[in-house]
Amino acid sequence: MQIDEGLDTGPVYLCEKTSIEPEETSTQLSERLSGIGSDLVVRTLDGIASGTLTATPQDSSRASLAPILRKSDGFIDWQSPVEKIHNRVRAFNPWPGAVTRFRGGSFRILKSKVGPLNVGSAEKVSAGTITAAKGYVTVRCGDGSQLELVEVQVPAKKPMSGSDFVNGMRVQSGERFEREDGQV
Secondary structure, X not given: OOXXXXXXXXXXXXXXXXXXXXXXXXXXXXXXHHHHHHHHHHHHHHHHHHOOOOOEOOOHHHOOOOOOOOHHHHEOOOOOXXXXXXXXXXXXXXXXXXXXXXXXXXXXXXXXXXXXXXXXXXXXXXXXXXXXXXXXXXXXXXXXXXXXXXXXXXXXXXXXXXXXXXXXXXXXXXXXXXXXXXXX
């Protein structure tokens, strides 16, 4: 784009759309976009140099500003729908991280997977409740769906699978995660 007085508001020469994959993290997306962007820069410079490209004004009504992320943005509210929590885990990896509290300490969820809706027991099980089974661990979200914890990191430890977390911490089904403010 051409530079003007605003922030990313100048006319655009070329753009390319790409979808975000369902399990793709911000780091993975950034790496993929760098390849797309480098090709786009070469094509744009060639087009400007040859006179075959002209800049098109942006539609400011479709613009949105991304706020600066703070560490507190990574705290998980288990009352939220599963898709929102899963997307925050993907977006906030590596920073500020998706953080929750368990047994009085904080830890990070590095990778998750959306699980099924548990229709039959939605009224009986509260958001943040853990279901630990052989080989996996899930957490009840506010919409009644389960979030599978694929990879987590306990403070001062290396990242580990959800099943290693369950085994190492001897997590019992029915225990609950808390928000960072100590609320459940």
